[in-house]
Amino acid sequence: MASIQAVTIMEFKDEVSLPSVRLALFAEASSDVQRAKKLRVVSRETGLSWNCTDLIKFSEGNKKNWTGSSSIVPAENEMIPEGAYSVIYTDCADAVWEGAFSVRYDRELLTKKAREFPECIKVSKSEKAAVYDENGVLKYFGEKKKTWTTIEKVRADIKDAASFRICYYLSGENIMILMPEYGISDKKSE
Incomplete structure (x- = not known):
């Protein structure tokens, strides 16, 4: 190894x-x-x-x-x-x-709900977007465009997108926080 x-x-x-x-x-x-x-x-x-x-x-x-x-x-x-x-x-x-x-991780993060993020993160973080097709296959992982507030707007750039989620990587902590997925029928903004 x-x-x-x-x-x-x-x-x-x-x-x-x-x-x-x-x-x-x-x-x-x-x-x-x-x-x-x-x-x-x-x-x-x-x-x-x-x-x-x-x-x-x-x-x-x-x-x-x-x-x-x-x-x-x-x-x-x-x-x-x-x-x-x-x-x-x-x-x-x-x-x-x-x-x-x-x-190592901050156990307090496990007591938080999605709506409390990213404000409760106390260390430096990077924000990424994960986009999946209808079979749950990851199609894109990288920078989130500011226009990507609904799956319909993601789909304008990634044609076979069926859902997406925001991911926070905590720098130096080796922790990834995966926010809830939003699908095609969701109108909810990030």
């Missing part, structure tokens, strides 16, 4: 519910990413572990190979533990590599 990228994701399903929390973890494989078999993620503080066998695998244009999961979730009514983690990467030949990362 060459490096590990971990992001704590707080996701709002609607305007009135509290966010769910999960961890996305991707390891840069130093060998063929298609040979990745599983990742084991272990919280060093709590001993909790996750075995990820349904891995997402992809290669970047610059020949970096990544494998991981964006669905590492805590037990019901629990939170992703903060602190140090170990990652054990196993390939199809049962060769094993180990790595480490840490998780």
Whole structure:
């Protein structure tokens, strides 16, 4: 493993519910990413572990190979533990590599509702837009145009857009906050 990228994701399903929390973890494989078999993620503080066998695998244009999961979730009514983690990467030949990362986040954010964002964020942040087609496939992730206040206005630029959401990335915190999705029938402005 060459490096590990971990992001704590707080996701709002609607305007009135509290966010769910999960961890996305991707390891840069130093060998063929298609040979990745599983990742084991272990919280060093709590001993909790996750075995990820349904891995997402992809290669970047610059020949970096990544494998991981964006669905590492805590037990019901629990939170992703903060602190140090170990990652054990196993390939199809049962060769094993180990790595480490840490998780930190402001637990107070988990007590907020969507309507309280972005004002409650106390660290620097960047705002992005995620646009999806009718099958939920991500079609665009990047800067949000000021005109994108409804899905109809997004659709003027991205023809097969069916829904969109605002995403806040907390700089230096490795936290992504996903606001509720707005679909074609929604007239609500951001």
